[in-house]
Amino acid sequence: MSVSIALFTGDLRLHDNPSLRGASGSADQVVPLFVVDHAIRDTGFPTPNRAAFLAGCLADLDARLRRTGARLAVRTGDVTEQVREVAAEAGAEQVHIAAGVSGYAQRREERLRRALESDGRLLVVHEAVVTAVAPGAVTPQGKDHYAVFTPYFRRWAEQGVRAPLPAPRRIPGARVRYGSLPSPSSLAAGTPSPTLPEGGETAARRRLGRWLDGPLEGYADGHDDLPGDLTSRLSPYLHFGCLSAAELVHRALALGGAGADAFVRQLAWRDFHHQVLAARPAAAHRDYRTRGDRWRADADEIDAWRAGRTGYPIVDAAMRQLRQEGWMHNRARLLAASFLTKTLYADWRTGARHFQELLVDADVANNQLNWQWAAGTGTDTRPNRVLNPLTQAQRFDPDGSYVRRYVPELAGIPGSAVHRPWRLPAAERAALEYPEPIVDLDVAAARFRRARGLDD
Missing domain, CATH: 1.10.579.10 (DNA Cyclobutane Dipyrimidine Photolyase, subunit A, domain 3)
Incomplete structure (x- = not known):
């Protein structure tokens, strides 16, 4: 029986997950895999808050996968090494992954591709799912990105957003060593904030449903109201890929109205920043437009x-x-x-x-x-x-x-x-x-x- 691996990165969900769909459609059995990446851990990115949220996301993802007949395999270490080991153990012919946006994600894909090809296996890269419209899909003539939002938004709206995929109902799992789900403390030391949101696709979809059923209508007039807080609070779920930005665009526009239009505009702002960073990775640490500032340090x-x-x-x-x-x-x-x-x-x-x-x-x-x-x-x-x-x-x-x-x-x-x-x-x-x-x-x-x- 053929086996494929679905490597989860920034897409910790079953709904609208092209790489999971691709892995399921290309083989008889699937190994859903998440690697706790030492390279990311060593940057200091896993803080107590994100560690607690991520642990909840992975636990929820495993629970949802089990209802389809699969389980989430978890490994810790170098991504390339861990994927190669799991592929060898499962006899997988293909590894499916969503395209990366950051410079690190792109380098990770290239390392994976070379390593898997040397093993006689194939890396299949699917469309990036971090944004509603992929970075680079909308560019001005003769340039690699838009530097001003308004013209970007006009082109973004004309481009259209791909239709989201439904969650698979059945995913035949392959036999591998699954490993243990990480605890928050195993991902980062320290105490998280006392009222963190609950991580995972289940909590995300519950919050999304409640918000679309009412608060969205008043978003255009109320999204800046501090005590009223008519914001969606969906940003953590978008960041960890528990929700699809493409799905949010479609569901909001289906409801219509000024609130939906204002919310979709904010999702476009999110895409705008990703296309800027994809074209100018140094903007993560250097001035995009320097003003000659000599900052104070009191x-x-x-x-x-x-x-x-x-x-x-x-x-x-x-x-x-x-x-x-x-x-x-x-x-x-x-x-x-x-x-x-x-x-x-x-x-x-x-x-x-x-x-x-x-x-x-x-x-x-x-x-x-x-x-x-x-x-x-x-x-x-x-x-x-x-x-x-x-x-x-x-x-x-x-x-x-x-x-x-x-x-x-x-x-x-x-x-x-x-x-x-x-x-x-x-x-x-x-x-x-x-x-x-x-x-x-x-x-x-x-x-x-x-x-x-x-x-x-």
């Missing part, structure tokens, strides 16, 4: 920002939400990033590393390039805009509910007064155990303008 200010102790409640609420949930509201991310890079004038890489440490959904494309956008070194067409935390708070958290949710020291302050606690009477202010602002906004804005040469 350790006390950066520590206060990380801890949610800047004295600006809206910024502190954002940073504490991140630590508590391993997730942050999209508007809060912009506020926190603008405050670090433009108000404190600290290097965007400092913020990107901190987000990378705590965010469950932190992938290189969206984390790094969103930070560059906020810092004005990326694709933003208004690179010197500064988001004032006080005016932003008044607009997106007018009654202070978001701040009071995450900054308990300020829970007793009514209404919008919570955004300016320094204006309280001295006795009330002294009893708050909340810090004074670490920087004057006007002084910081003038400093930033001088640094960027805007006053010349």
Whole structure:
């Protein structure tokens, strides 16, 4: 009987999984395989939050595979070596994998291809499933990527999104040594955030169903509302491949309306960043568009920002939400990033590393390039805009509910007064155990303008 391997990477799901479908259609039996990659582990990417979420994803994937007649085989080590060993053990003729987007994923594919060919086996690479539209599928004439979102989005919408595949009902499993599912502690040391979302395709589809049934309708008007939180919170599931971006586009557009259109536009933003990074891999660590910045490195200010102790409640609420949930509201991310890079004038890489440490959904494309956008070194067409935390708070958290949710020291302050606690009477202010602002906004804005040469 013929055997194929379905190698899971960033596609930890059964629905809309071309490589799993390809493996099932090419052989009598299939070995679903996941390798805990030492190369990725050694980069520091597996943090306590992502380790806990990944462990949940793999446990759920195994449970769903068992209902089809297969099981998830798990190995740890070098991907090429482990795949070769499993292929030899199972007698597999083919290994199926989704195309990679990152430079590392592309190098991994090439190593696998060469190794398998030397063993007389075939690597079959299927369309990338990290995005709705593959990086490189939409390009301007004479260039390898779009540097501005709006023209990219027009072409993206014209391109269309492939139809998602249904989940296979039956996957005959082959006999191999399956190994043990990893625990969070085996993937990364440390304690995860206390209110992490549950990992896995089952939880993802449950959350997706609830969101499509109601909140999506109000997304266009409410996606920036901090206390209302009409965001989908699906980003962790997209990052780990528990959900397909292509499926989300189709299901949202099938419902129609302004909310669906706004949500699909956000999915296109996600694709936009991936196509930028695919064309410019160095943007993960270097300025996409340098501004000649000489970033400040005030350790006390950066520590206060990380801890949610800047004295600006809206910024502190954002940073504490991140630590508590391993997730942050999209508007809060912009506020926190603008405050670090433009108000404190600290290097965007400092913020990107901190987000990378705590965010469950932190992938290189969206984390790094969103930070560059906020810092004005990326694709933003208004690179010197500064988001004032006080005016932003008044607009997106007018009654202070978001701040009071995450900054308990300020829970007793009514209404919008919570955004300016320094204006309280001295006795009330002294009893708050909340810090004074670490920087004057006007002084910081003038400093930033001088640094960027805007006053010349």
